Amino acid sequence: MPKLLKAIAAASAITLAGLTQAHAAWPERAVQWVVPYPAGGGSDVIARVVASTIEKTLGQTVIVENKPGAGTIIGASFIQNAKPDGYVFGTADSGTLAFNPWLYSKLQYDPVKFTYIGGLARFPLMLAVNEASPFKTLEEFIAAARKDPGKLTASSAGSGSPHHLALEMFKQRAGVDIAHVPYKGAAPAIQDLLGGQVSASFVDSAAGLANIKAGKLRVLAVATPERLALLPNVPTMAEAGVNNFNAYAWQGLVGPAGIPGDVVEKLNADLQAALKSPEVDGKIKGMGVEPMPMSAADFKAYADQQREEWGSVIKAAGIKLD
Template sequence: MSKTIKTLVAASLLGAASLAHAAWPDRAVQWVIPYPAGGGSDVIGRVVASSLEKQLGQTIVVENKPGAATIIGATYIQNAKPDGYVVGTADSGTLAFNPSLYASLQYDPDQFTYIGGLARFPLMLAVNESSPFKTVQDVIAAARENPDKLTSASAGAGSPHHLALEMFKQRADVKITHVPYKGAAPALQDLLGGQVSIGFVDSAAGAANIKAGKLRVLAVATPERLATLPDVPTMAEAGVQNFTAYAWQGLVGPADLPAQVVDKLGADLQTALKAPEVDEKIRAMGVEPMPMSASDFKAYAQAQQKEWAEVIKKADIKLD
């Protein structure tokens, strides 16, 4: 073998070795969750991350960066180096609500790399066990008879629970007073205690009290009845049309993530969500897995942004 050929072969082997070494991931991946530890979004992220670790062959380090309606975490993700080693959870607030709620943001929803869907929390209209309201039509009749007298709790201004209320008011043509709380827990507590008339609750936060009979669900804001609440009508069945509302979330990264990262992580994410042990853990929380491809998740988020922008504009909600 000539010296020239030997040199070329050596160079080829060295290049192949370099490519193999550079194959993603070759070290730990950071998963940013824009909520405090222990909440529903945190638990889902950690459950899925644990499954993904096995497929990626690398550790996934979950880091919570809560605050400012997910803006802190979202900004961190978007400003990260686009090498696939920083990704994170982005939800309906991050991608669909905030662009209309805030005059300016530190991040741009269009500048994320969308990787795939994660999960969605069905929203439902509920009252406490002693409430005189037995149906959605009871609520509508009372609201029309005494505009703004009924009160509705939410996890905070601009939360999915708040915006579901605004959509309900618009679709049902009623006036109800919004009462924002600092989180789902205190809102739920006052709904149970009768300090507020009604409330939109998410399936995860309300599950235990619904099962215990302390909350009565009047309707679910989903296209079809929930398997866990087969006797509860959908909003459409209850007489309120064009009303679907979820709190949902997916996985994103900074702009310009390499295609190999998006393809592998997106495929592995869908596989993880469909794994029986992951599916069971998520559904046990009252949440639905939402496996989606990168392109499907981006299209879904953009459609949601457009729909909720109309609701927010009509309700004239601004948070800055």
């Protein structure tokens, strides 16, 4: 019996050594980074900026492939169904991991069953009006909304988008009724805000930055815990009287369940190093976006917490997209 146990132990050691050697050689070929949005958008740009840096440390090409559609469901499903060998991973955002499980009765993927790799970036959200708006402060805006419930309107990048759900959270936290006007994307939502077709909009920092800098949009408050360096004179929601309200459009990197731990550690280390590098940090912040480097465990915990928080908002608002 002892001889048998020794033989099993020796065989196990050889197998583990072989696996370790195989993982240590990762990647031996190009890897694929799936982005669940069209080329040219903020998520795509961030992926390509980071990919061009981490491929230097990985020693292999990182191919960014766009698989847009169905509120990130197409891209997320592709990632989750891929072989868990570390050669396919991709961007998953607040919609993928926190909103969709509540917005849809059935999903083609399970947010719990990804391998969480690390945080990428977050887009601060803020309530804005156009330059001709009579509202100079958030207090004035809330007072008008309470005086005539349902009269004020707010555009968003689409039903179920971070901008829409930020509006729903605002309505719940501030105790106001504002009519939601969904658009197909952030650009047309902002365009009609600029044109005065809607009263206000929650905009993300990347999509709204140019018009904010040009003075065409006035930000009444930012939905962040602290004031933004970009807008040091603009109060936070808490400072303006709306408590317990923080909202970002955030994203991170995930892969299919079962990616070997050492591969995740390597990819996370290279990802965090890239996000903290002056070049990548500068490019992302130049878009009005905040880098969000996180360990794999921290990113999973953050996504889990966000899923519960936004689930409460979505259920209270009674939103379903199917």
